[in-house]
Amino acid sequence: MTSVVIVGGQWGDEGKGKIVDYYASKADTVIRYSGGNNAGHTVVTGKRIFKFHLMPSGAVAGKRVLIGNGVVIDPEVLLGEIEMLQSMGLNPDLGISERAHIILPLHKLSDSAEEKIKGKWKAGTTKRGIGPCYSDKAARFGIRVIDLLNEEVLKEKLDMLFVLKERQITKVFNEPFEITKEEIFKKYTEHAEKLKKYVTDVSVEANSTIDKHKHVLFEGAQGTMLDLDHGLYPFGTSSNVTSGAACTGTGVSPKKIDEIVGVVKAYTSRVGEGPVPTELLDETGEQIRKKGMEFGTTTGRPRRVGWLDMVTVNYACRVNGLTGLAITKLDILGGLNKIKICTAYNYKGKMITEQPADVNVYAHCKPIYEEVPGWKDMSIEEWIALAKKGYDALPKEIKSYTARISEISKTPVYLISVGQDRDATINLKDLFG
């Protein structure tokens, strides 16, 4: 096996950062393929905690890390992450696609203004300018990394974009517009100077790495339910995050993908607006949120939490073609007497097992649960000690919980995670063997 795609199987925040970091230790190259700094990854190694928004997780493991054309880059954020790593003595071996699009302050202004106009249809975005940047990309107003390196082109494109954005923000959205073109030009040419040494043709490099039978990991951002096409529109993000995006977002053919791993958290969490059928608004929800530290890495917002929803997971298996699952945060459910798994929805008396496209139908879906026994609570050290002993040492209730997930989703479990630490991992399939 040479190339593996990692995708979020739910609403993002499934613990992908840790899983990618884990697999990255065995890969040669890690490539981010979609999203931007709306994503947040926390990587814990020993006593060090790293929080990234753009940098592929493999950077900590000292791997070659690439940012593909499907990603939208806020240069200030990326430079901040590069400097943070450098200050810790780690020099990222980074390559950035010439074709990736650049987020400008104008996009952030539009993001906030657009959300206000949308009223009840707002997604509760991270306000990082992600949607407007992808909109400009699709409308062919966008500025790409390659444009950033050419002052003449950057100037021309900024002129064009400014006319549009100034009118839009002041006349359509009725919002103040206090940025000048000159300010942005100055700032972005400085960013370009610092970033130019990283700019590369990611498609050429990714393909040649795969052709040499090296191990390539495609790092997804967000989760299936946030996908622009397959997620809960319009409450998701503005890019494709599902496995197909690993190809379009890097310039690698689907023929070259060997495995697609879906990261699934042992329960549900969601940041932002829109219905979540299994949401827990009670004490149990509060307990899981606190114990699981379910607060956004990017915005710090408390995440909404609920029981595991297998309608979502089954959907993720289908639209991504998942070949295996990585089940995370099982330790967080420790101490609960009974745990619920949603296996279908009841919509006005009718049983639904497929993800509805209509958000109004989804809003009225009531979860149909099966109840399984919980497992005991343990300290971080106990979980790590258990993980080191391997699968057989796990409490029988965890084994049957993960086996049930596998059975319902008809997808094998490749990895079980019982804590943030890299050692709190049980690997059941050697992907880069």
Ligand code: IMP
């Ligand atoms: P945007 O991507 O900032 O435009 O936000 C659109 C929706 O996606 C909002 O509901 C966000 O909360 C959600 N979202 C975006 N990125 C992430 C992520 O990495 N994890 C979880 N939710 C996210």
